[in-house]
Amino acid sequence: MTAALALPIAAIPARAVAAEANEMGFTVLGYKEKGLMKITEPVIWAHGTIQDVWEVEASAAVDIISGASPQLVTNVSGRPVNSISSASITDRRNTADAKVTRRFGDFALSVSRAISDENDYNSRAFGLGAEWSLNQRNTTLAAGYGKSNDRVGSRNDPTLHERRDTKEYLVGITQVVSPVAIVQSTVTRAEGRGWYNDPYKLTFTFFETGIPLLLPDTRPDHRDTLTWLTRYRRHFPEVRGTLQVDYRYYRDDWGIRAHTLEAAWEQAFGERWSVRPALRYYTQEAADFYSPVATNPPPAILSSDQRLGAWGGLSPSLRVTRRFERGIAIEGTLGYVHNARDLRFGGSGSPAFETLRAVYGIVGVRYPF
Amino acid sequence: MKRWLAALAAAMLCGCTAVAPYQRGYLARDDMAFDPSPGMSRALEKVYSAKEAASGGASVGGGGCGCN
Numbered sequence: 001m002t003a004a005l006a007l008p009i010a011a012i013p014a015r016a017v018a019a020e021a022n023e024m025g026f027t028v029l030g031y032k033e034k035g036l037m038k039i040t041e042p043v044i045w046a047h048g049t050i051q052d053v054w055e056v057e058a059s060a061a062v063d064i065i066s067g068a069s070p071q072l073v074t075n076v077s078g079r080p081v082n083s084i085s086s087a088s089i090t091d092r093r094n095t096a097d098a099k100v101t102r103r104f105g106d107f108a109l110s111v112s113r114a115i116s117d118e119n120d121y122n123s124r125a126f127g128l129g130a131e132w133s134l135n136q137r138n139t140t141l142a143a144g145y146g147k148s149n150d151r152v153g154s155r156n157d158p159t160l161h162e163r164r165d166t167k168e169y170l171v172g173i174t175q176v177v178s179p180v181a182i183v184q185s186t187v188t189r190a191e192g193r194g195w196y197n198d199p200y201k202l203t204f205t206f207f208e209t210g211i212p213l214l215l216p217d218t219r220p221d222h223r224d225t226l227t228w229l230t231r232y233r234r235h236f237p238e239v240r241g242t243l244q245v246d247y248r249y250y251r252d253d254w255g256i257r258a259h260t261l262e263a264a265w266e267q268a269f270g271e272r273w274s275v276r277p278a279l280r281y282y283t284q285e286a287a288d289f290y291s292p293v294a295t296n297p298p299p300a301i302l303s304s305d306q307r308l309g310a311w312g313g314l315s316p317s318l319r320v321t322r323r324f325e326r327g328i329a330i331e332g333t334l335g336y337v338h339n340a341r342d343l344r345f346g347g348s349g350s351p352a353f354e355t356l357r358a359v360y361g362i363v364g365v366r367y368p369f
Numbered sequence: 370m371k372r373w374l375a376a377l378a379a380a381m382l383c384g385c386t387a388v389a390p391y392q393r394g395y396l397a398r399d400d401m402a403f404d405p406s407p408g409m410s411r412a413l414e415k416v417y418s419a420k421e422a423a424s425g426g427a428s429v430g431g432g433g434c435g436c437n
Binding site for chain 2: 026027039041043093095097113114115116118121124126129136144146150168176178179182186190228231233250252254280282284307308313315319335337360362366
């Protein structure tokens with residue numbers, strides 16, 4: 001239960017040129033990990049323009065999560081390993097969000113609201129955004145502020161009622177480079193205060209002598225993050241293809257440093273079809289307090305959650321889009337996720353990190369109205 | 370870090386061609402958009418953020434979840 005999951009309420013332009021004025025869509029995600037979790041997520045979304053100066057965006061989704069989750073890291077066998085709970089969990093999260101934007105010529109102001117509810121976590125957030133287009137709308141500057149108030153509970157402990165509050169700040173620029181290229185770069189800072197412990201994770205460490213220690217997941221009561229995201233799009237009209245490259249740098253005061261790089265090529269076949277192969281690479285350093293084994297005496301903060309360890313991941317994917325009359329489009333994406341300690345950039349990651357393999361499929365339809 | 374950001378901003382703002390509105394046909398393509406399908410973007414965010422320590426970058430005010 002760490003950093004906020006940023007829903008796509010964009011504080012920065014999603015396009016250089018306005019697309020369909022009104023559009024709605026429906027998307028379904030199916031995600032399956034080998035031996036672990038399964039997620040199904042239907043999403044419905046829409047955006048529209050009213051009287052050319054108001055824009056409204058909204059979406060709603062349900063996360064249905066089931067399966068097993070690593071609950072305990074123990075070295076009883078001699079080396080630390082994840083111990084999977086025999087009890088299969090089922091969880092459901094309902095989310096909804098809306099954003100309203102008012103345009104004043106080259107300026108735009110927006111407000112947004114997001115809610116998320118599951119049986120052990122509730123989140124209420126709002127956002128404010130501003131955009132200023134200049135240089136014949138070749139340049140767009142953006143700024144945003146968001147605040148999230150979250151409540152943390154536990155399925156296993158009805159007495160757990162903690163809070164976590166996060167403030168976010170964003171500045172960004174979108175620049176048209178040429179008639180066939182555009183780049184966008186944003187910097188986001190988040191300041192979080194409150195409860196970050198995972199109530200479902202434990203570390204069970206045996207020593208050569210003495211009694212073993214069973215420690216709950218304990219993390220700092222703050223988390224300050226900095227994220228820098230840069231995205232580039234370059235169309236090649238002669239081959240009807242587009243290069244898409246995204247890079248994200250992340251750091252926080254837990255000691256985590258992460259890099260994400262995704263490169264894709266979207267190739268059009270006629271006016272109706274396009275195919276988009278992509279490859280995503282992710283690498284992260286471990287949190288300062290991450291360890292799969294405890295010391296004796298135990299440290300004040302410790303987490304053996306391998307999502308805080310050092311590891312890397314490769315994820316290839318393939319998307320196919322079929323376009324119909326009036327702007328209707330159906331798109332499908334198949335992807336594979338492979339996270340392993342040996343994929344960490346620069347060398348081996350955390351020794352106790354267990355390889356994660358997952359496949360996912362996403363099908364969506366877009367309908368202008 | 371700040372010097373890198375300032376250099377990036379300067380590189381982005383200078384040496385760029387001022388593109389007139391009638392020249393922006395290619396920029397209106399779906400494959401030139403950063404987020405052409407909100408539903409697809411949301412689903413992909415879910416796939417990766419639940420397992421990674423890093424998250425976000427493109428927006429604020431989205432709230433949190435008990436997923437990681």
